[in-house]
Amino acid sequence: MEVTKSLRPAFSSDVLIRKLRGIADISDDDAAALGGLTIQEKDVPANRDILLEGDRPTNSFIVLDGVVCSSKHTGAGKRQITSFFVAGDLPDLHGIHLSVMDCNFSSMTPGRLGVIRHSVFRSICEQRPRVATAFWRSTLIDAAIYREWVTNVGRRDAYARAAHMLCELIVRLRFAGRIEDHVADLPITQAALGDAVGLSAVHVNRTLQALQGDGLIATSGTKLRALDWPGLVQAGEFVPTYLHQKDPDVAF
Amino acid sequence: MEVTKSLRPAFSSDVLIRKLRGIADISDDDAAALGGLTIQEKDVPANRDILLEGDRPTNSFIVLDGVVCSSKHTGAGKRQITSFFVAGDLPDLHGIHLSVMDCNFSSMTPGRLGVIRHSVFRSICEQRPRVATAFWRSTLIDAAIYREWVTNVGRRDAYARAAHMLCELIVRLRFAGRIEDHVADLPITQAALGDAVGLSAVHVNRTLQALQGDGLIATSGTKLRALDWPGLVQAGEFVPTYLHQKDPDVAF
DNA sequence: CGCTCCCTTGAGCACGGTCAAGAAGGGTGG
DNA sequence: CCACCCTTCTTGACCGTGCTCAAGGGAGCG
Structure with missing residues (x-):
């Protein structure tokens, strides 16, 4: 494919x-x-x-x-x-x-x-x-x-923080026309994700597992899928206004 | 005066x-x-x-x-x-x-x-x-x-974070020509400072006391004085390059 | 086959949050 | 000028989120 x-x-x-x-x-x-x-x-x-x-x-x-x-x-x-x-x-x-x-x-x-x-x-x-x-x-x-x-980084807990980051990545990849739906191929290490959201690699691991456990995301290899996009958006308090895209509907 | x-x-x-x-x-x-x-x-x-x-x-x-x-x-x-x-x-x-x-x-x-x-x-x-x-x-x-x-906010502990913020404020006020030396009149609440550095108001209070205890700063009313500017800079790992001023020497 | 990098899990701990209550300061109205 | 109120600062006690350290497992690669 x-x-x-x-x-x-x-x-x-x-x-x-x-x-x-x-x-x-x-x-x-x-x-x-x-x-x-x-x-x-x-x-x-x-x-x-x-x-x-x-x-x-x-x-x-x-x-x-x-x-x-x-x-x-x-x-x-x-x-x-x-x-x-x-x-x-x-x-x-x-x-x-x-x-x-x-x-x-x-x-x-x-x-x-x-x-x-x-x-x-x-x-x-x-x-x-x-x-x-x-x-x-x-x-x-x-x-x-x-x-x-x-x-x-300053005001959200690990769970919301990670969810927010995933939302942003997915939406930006969609704007860039690089993914369909809410499945992203992101060969990024959990340590790197931790450096982005200000968490340790260990805690990123646990947080991602929590997100999976709640049925919000699924991972297989480097592929990340948002199983429950509205749920992920809510968990991360994600409001894409700040991305200032002309056609924000593309995000959803 | x-x-x-x-x-x-x-x-x-x-x-x-x-x-x-x-x-x-x-x-x-x-x-x-x-x-x-x-x-x-x-x-x-x-x-x-x-x-x-x-x-x-x-x-x-x-x-x-x-x-x-x-x-x-x-x-x-x-x-x-x-x-x-x-x-x-x-x-x-x-x-x-x-x-x-x-x-x-x-x-x-x-x-x-x-x-x-x-x-x-x-x-x-x-x-x-x-x-x-x-x-x-x-x-x-x-x-x-x-x-x-x-x-x-993401990678420094409370002590360094607060020190860094104070350094930035002092230097920017100096660039703006609003203070002499390292004494700033900053009628900002500790709660607000906390909202800026991602800490609770209580912990900002304790952190400022720690900075005072180490002889780096002194406060009286709304006045903030950097008693030991090099020490404060070191504590906050403050490198003013990111402010991109034409004459960075003004900062010191 | 072995190395390396990454993910995963467990255990203990510490940094910083939350809650609560008292002190201090500053402004306002009587 | 004083009394009052409200905001902010301060301190103590407890607790929880997330860090650190450590070790094992898995996957990719030379």
């Missing part, structure tokens, strides 16, 4: 255009210009560092396939994942205007990236204000997601 | 210009244009809602005085503060491109706001690309702060 293959666009610029059309009004003219961008494709294995704190990159990248995360490390050697990025997302778009990276980017799963030079971004932003706005908006949505994560 | 008074700029546009000059290159010409903006001043008492989740504002505001926060509420009725904003900050600048508010804004202390219409922002952004970039950069810095907060 090569379902995912048929879902994948032929050109990397299509991934970008789909993303922007999900969050802003992009004319066919603008889309054509985006289609002409130079995007250098690059495969990455899982768990590979892409960019490190302190770097001063001259490129940004778009996720074409797989899952990428941004993370920070504390003095005690602990890791906090601050966001996930799926197909279409531009994890370090902020690098255009923030010269020094304040976090790390790494691949969580095997994936494909599209590398775009900052200068390319800057010139299309100058020429096409609508596109510039869409990019700005994209970074604002990232910020909205960070806000939600602060709330998730 | 009216120290704070003499630190305060005469015009609200000066607060904006100072802010932007702290994070971007703003020519005198651009500054002059910013000085001509229509900013309607508005006093707010402490603990007043400014904007609520779901609102669709047509204005943004700049903090001229006092401290403002953004917050979210969970289903369990708990509050998480997702960021603080001090003089010069533009808390809901994202409202320009994100029509629906995904969080609340409220004043933490008595303060003064400057209201600016979205249309005014949009037109200055069109006419002055440098200014547009500075505004974009401002929202990117907000996002960087959110990332740091996720890390703070």
Whole structure:
């Protein structure tokens, strides 16, 4: 069953255009210009560092396939994942205007990236204000997601926290057109999930079992299925407004 | 001793210009244009809602005085503060491109706001690309702060978490030119501080006492003094890179 | 076949939450 | 000016969520 293959666009610029059309009004003219961008494709294995704190990159990248995360490390050697990025997302778009990276980017799963030079971004932003706005908006949505994560980590217990995270991942993968229904192929370790929700790997394991025990999710290998989507949404208090998608109904 | 008074700029546009000059290159010409903006001043008492989740504002505001926060509420009725904003900050600048508010804004202390219409922002952004970039950069810095907060709340213990938060507040107030040395006048309740760092009010109290006991801070009334700034920075693992100020030395 | 990484489970513990009650401060009205 | 009230701070006691440490099992890979 090569379902995912048929879902994948032929050109990397299509991934970008789909993303922007999900969050802003992009004319066919603008889309054509985006289609002409130079995007250098690059495969990455899982768990590979892409960019490190302190770097001063001259490129940004778009996720074409797989899952990428941004993370920070504390003095005690602990890791906090601050966001996930799926197909279409531009994890370090902020690098255009923030010269020094304040976090790390790494691949969580095997994936494909599209590398775009900052200068390319800057010139299309100058020429096409609508596109510039869409990019700005994209970074604002990232910020909205960070806000939600602060709330998730700060004020929800393990059960709700994990449920919320799964909801977000599933919905974002749906927006990206990478999954049908509520079944996601997420080859992410429980330790990584713990680093994202601020829990230990052991407790993530127990929490996922609790979610399974309540019939909300089912896992088999790396596949995650939301058996009871409304139940999962409720458990995680998940309200997708913060994702600011133009057509939020896609999420359900 | 009216120290704070003499630190305060005469015009609200000066607060904006100072802010932007702290994070971007703003020519005198651009500054002059910013000085001509229509900013309607508005006093707010402490603990007043400014904007609520779901609102669709047509204005943004700049903090001229006092401290403002953004917050979210969970289903369990708990509050998480997702960021603080001090003089010069533009808390809901994202409202320009994100029509629906995904969080609340409220004043933490008595303060003064400057209201600016979205249309005014949009037109200055069109006419002055440098200014547009500075505004974009401002929202990117907000996002960087959110990332740091996720890390703070997710992976640091109460002691380090509180220390980090105090460091950030002090440094940002210094950048804003609102305090000298490391003494801040912060009429913020311990409950509010707890909502920001994801702790209960009781535990914030005990943690602050621990910080005092270790000689890192001293409090008298609403005044907070960092007795041992290097010690506080170390306790909070505070690295101000994520604030992306042009002249980070001001922080020390 | 053996190594490594990840998942799983158990046991004990500690950090921080909750509940409750008293003290202190600040504002308001008589 | 004082009395009162309300909010905030403070402290104690208990408890529970989630962490740590440790060990075994399973799956993938060289």
